[in-house]
Amino acid sequence: MASNIYATKCPCCGRSAIEDYYYKTGEQYTYCMRCGYNYSKTIEKCTTECLEYKEEKNDGNGVVVLEKKDGSRKKILLDSAVTDEQLENDKTSFLADNIDQNKSYLVLFRDGVFTVLLGNPPEKFYLSFEEYKEKMFAKYGVPDYDFMVPIEE
Numbered sequence: 001m002a003s004n005i006y007a008t009k010c011p012c013c014g015r016s017a018i019e020d021y022y023y024k025t026g027e028q029y030t031y032c033m034r035c036g037y038n039y040s041k042t043i044e045k046c047t048t049e050c051l052e053y054k055e056e057k058n059d060g061n062g063v064v065v066l067e068k069k070d071g072s073r074k075k076i077l078l079d080s081a082v083t084d085e086q087l088e089n090d091k092t093s094f095l096a097d098n099i100d101q102n103k104s105y106l107v108l109f110r111d112g113v114f115t116v117l118l119g120n121p122p123e124k125f126y127l128s129f130e131e132y133k134e135k136m137f138a139k140y141g142v143p144d145y146d147f148m149v150p151i152e153e
């Protein structure tokens with residue numbers, strides 16, 4: 001698939017989100033591993049005259065990242081439908097024996113406020129998109145197309 005993937009400013013929390021843009025079809029996926037925001041624009045119908053797109057958007061309510069001791073990871077974006085019961089389940093999963101608690105985290109995002117419930121989000125988790133972008137350009141150099149901000153957790 002022909003796509004460009006890069007970091008972009010999250011419209012929900014202002015930190016760095018990930019954008020995956022398919023330049024041949026105009027389809028786009030944006031998701032934020034900080035607050036859980038996600039957006040997709042996909043082709044609904046394709047005729048010779050026009051393309052019709054379908055858009056879906058969910059404001060973020062937080063993220064759950066569980067890294068197992070074998071290195072495999074599970075990432076969950078929490079949307080507004082997240083229930084207390086689901087959160088309790090996620091907390092239980094976090095504390096399981098096969099999970100590396102030092103590399104896992106459970107963060108809520110509500111009313112513009114981040115709350116770390118469990119674990120340790122990475123250092124860049126806390127940066128605004130502008131601060132993040134500055135760090136990435138300092139580390140990798142400014143790309144030819146300056147919207148192509150590298151992605152790092």
Ligand SMILES: [Zn+2]
Pocket residue numbers: 010011012013014015017032033034035036037060
């Ligand atoms: Zn966000």
